[in-house]
Amino acid sequence: MELLDRYLQAVKKHLPWERQDDIIAELRANLEAQLEDKEAELGRPLTKEEAEEWLKQIGSPIQVAARYQRQQFLIGPAIFPTYSYILRLVLAWATVIYAIANAVAIAASNLGGEGVLRAALRLPEIWLINAGVVTLIFVVIELTGARFPEKFHAFGPMTAPMTAPWSPLDLPPVGAGDGDWAKPRSFTRALLEVFFGCLFLAYLLLVPHYPFLLLGPGAWYLKALPYQLAPVWWTFYWLLVGLNAVELSWKIVDLARGAWQRPRNRARHLAMHALSLIPLGVLLAAPEHKLFLLKNPADAAVHGAALASANKGVLQALTIVVAIVVLQLVWGIVRASLDAYRKRLAA
Amino acid sequence: MTITENLFENLRLELRRGCLTLAVLAQLKQEHYGYTLRKALASRGMEIDESTLYPLLRRLEAQGLLTSEWREEEKRNKRFYRLSSDGEQIFARLLEEWNQINTSITNLL
Numbered sequence: 001m002e003l004l005d006r007y008l009q010a011v012k013k014h015l016p017w018e019r020q021d022d023i024i025a026e027l028r029a030n031l032e033a034q035l036e037d038k039e040a041e042l043g044r045p046l047t048k049e050e051a052e053e054w055l056k057q058i059g060s061p062i063q064v065a066a067r068y069q070r071q072q073f074l075i076g077p078a079i080f081p082t083y084s085y086i087l088r089l090v091l092a093w094a095t096v097i098y099a100i101a102n103a104v105a106i107a108a109s110n111l112g113g114e115g116v117l118r119a120a121l122r123l124p125e126i127w128l129i130n131a132g133v134v135t136l137i138f139v140v141i142e143l144t145g146a147r148f149p150e151k152f153h154a155f156g157p158m159t160a161p162m163t164a165p166w167s168p169l170d171l172p173p174v175g176a177g178d179g180d181w182a183k184p185r186s187f188t189r190a191l192l193e194v195f196f197g198c199l200f201l202a203y204l205l206l207v208p209h210y211p212f213l214l215l216g217p218g219a220w221y222l223k224a225l226p227y228q229l230a231p232v233w234w235t236f237y238w239l240l241v242g243l244n245a246v247e248l249s250w251k252i253v254d255l256a257r258g259a260w261q262r263p264r265n266r267a268r269h270l271a272m273h274a275l276s277l278i279p280l281g282v283l284l285a286a287p288e289h290k291l292f293l294l295k296n297p298a299d300a301a302v303h304g305a306a307l308a309s310a311n312k313g314v315l316q317a318l319t320i321v322v323a324i325v326v327l328q329l330v331w332g333i334v335r336a337s338l339d340a341y342r343k344r345l346a347a
Numbered sequence: 348m349t350i351t352e353n354l355f356e357n358l359r360l361e362l363r364r365g366c367l368t369l370a371v372l373a374q375l376k377q378e379h380y381g382y383t384l385r386k387a388l389a390s391r392g393m394e395i396d397e398s399t400l401y402p403l404l405r406r407l408e409a410q411g412l413l414t415s416e417w418r419e420e421e422k423r424n425k426r427f428y429r430l431s432s433d434g435e436q437i438f439a440r441l442l443e444e445w446n447q448i449n450t451s452i453t454n455l456l
Contacts, residue, residue, distance in 0.1 A: 027401060029425045030381040034397075037382075059398040067402035 003051045004031060007061060014065030023068055031058070070146065074139045083138040087131060094130045096327060098123065103323035104316060190255055197248040204241050226303050227310070228295050232286040239279035247272055266336050273329050280322050289315055367395055369445055371403060372430060372438040375413060380425040404428055412437055 008031075012024050038054065039045055046054065058064065075083050098119075106115035203213060211219040250268065253259075283291065291314050292307060294300060300307075370393045374384060381401050388395055395403075407413045412434035415426050430438060 023405070025424065026381065026426045029423055030385075030397065030401060032423065033380075033382040033425075037386075059396070064398045067398050068405065 001035065001046075001051065003048070003055065004028075004035065007055050007058075010061035011065050014062050015068055016070070019068070027064075073142075075135070075142050076146075078145070079138060079142060083134070086138075087134050090130050090134050091127055094126055095123070098126050099323050099327055100320060103319045106319065190251070194248070194251045194255055197244070197251055201241070201244050201248055204237075204244060208237070226295055226299050227292045227307060230286060230291050230293050232283060232291065235282050236279045239282060243272070243275055243279070246275075270329065270332050270336065273325070273332060277322065277325055277329070280318065280325065283318055284315065284322060286315075291315065367393070367399070367403065368407070369438075369441055370395075371400070371407065372412065372434060372441070375428055375430050375434075376438075378427050378429040380420075380427045384428070407434070 008024050008028055011027065012020050015023055035046070035054075102115070102119040106119065207214045211222070289311060291311055294303060294307060370388055371384070374387055374391075379387060381397075381404060384404075385395060385397065385400050388400075404413065404415075408415050408428065412431060413428045414431045415428045417424055417426050419425075
């Protein structure tokens with residue numbers, strides 16, 4: 001029957017090559033026997049339409065061939081947990097490294113907003129490439145394991161999450177997964193937070209009068225230099241003092257209200273984290289990108305180049321700091337959102 | 348297919364999967380080739396698609412539960428399967444398990 005030959009030929013194309021002939025010979029014998037039975041029942045050969053309907057019932061060649069495949073998945077359950085963990089780790093680190101590298105490049109080339117936008121638009125490509133490479137590596141491991149099971153113990157550590165011996169005593173205590181957020185605070189800890197908060201604020205307020213508190217012996221050396229801090233540093237300083245004062249006030253109010261035993265307020269922490277970007281942003285937006293000025297403008301011919309270099313270097317470092325703070329903030333928001341989502345699901 | 352029907356179909360297939368293996372092992376205490384095995388199972392109320400049964404025979408053979416040999420019958424080369432000695436032991440244990448599950452489910456209902 002020509003249609004059956006065509007059907008078997010189509011099935012063969014999708015079979016593993018080393019077993020193609022054997023499987024097709026068996027399938028042919030079975031289907032021909034079935035066909036003979038059908039024709040004997042009808043007392044005549046099948047019409048073209050009947051033959052077509054019969055083969056349709058058996059299934060499409062790809063479907064039939066797929067049932068003979070040994071491997072039905074790219075990454076099996078034995079190594080999937082490791083794959084998932086490594087993938088998340090690689091994506092997170094790729095993002096951090098990419099962000100830092102771009103922050104430096106943008107600062108160095110003075111591309112500004114355009115550079116940030118270009119870098120952000122390329123991020124999905126970075127994720128895709130990294131995810132592709134990790135997936136490819138694990139697919140190779142899976143296929144090697146399936147083809148040479150006796151050698152699969154070489155990938156023992158990969159299957160550890162599923163097969164490693166474990167003890168219930170090693171499990172983390174309840175709530176440990178939530179980090180500090182779910183733990184109630186002790187009175188001593190809340191009191192110490194207020195005490196050190198006051199101490200730090202006092203220290204901050206004293207620094208302008210006693211620069212050695214910040215710079216040590218460098219303060220005297222700085223005095224001798226022909227440079228001085230730009231006025232934007234005062235704005236930065238007072239914003240820093242203001243932020244610390246707000247945080248300290250919150251802690252004192254919590255202590256006074258007896259709310260110190262409550263777990264730390266995550267939203268408040270994230271808000272403070274976001275607010276901390278303001279003073280850094282003020283420095284980055286310094287007029288003419290000048291964080292340091294000459295004490296005597298007439299020295300520009302002698303010290304101008306060194307001053308420009310210092311301004312550029314500090315601004316680059318600040319850009320990196322801002323990038324890290326933004327990433328920490330985004331990470332904090334993502335984690336808080338995921339925890340909130342999980343809690344909602346559990347409820 | 349609605350979501351409910353789809354869910355039912357998935358659960359039905361899942362339920363049948365283990366039963367099919369048991370049925371095939373039970374039937375292969377006697378030697379059969381693919382098509383006659385399918386007919387024998389169908390005559391006892393266990394219909395199985397060709398595309399499910401034939402690959403299943405290959406898998407069970409690869410697992411050592413069946414043995415097979417090519418032989419000519421009615422002027423056609425056919426692959427005949429039957430239970431291996433390991434297959435007989437496993438089948439006996441599976442049957443015991445099946446009976447326990449059956450009893451438990453009957454008790455639950």
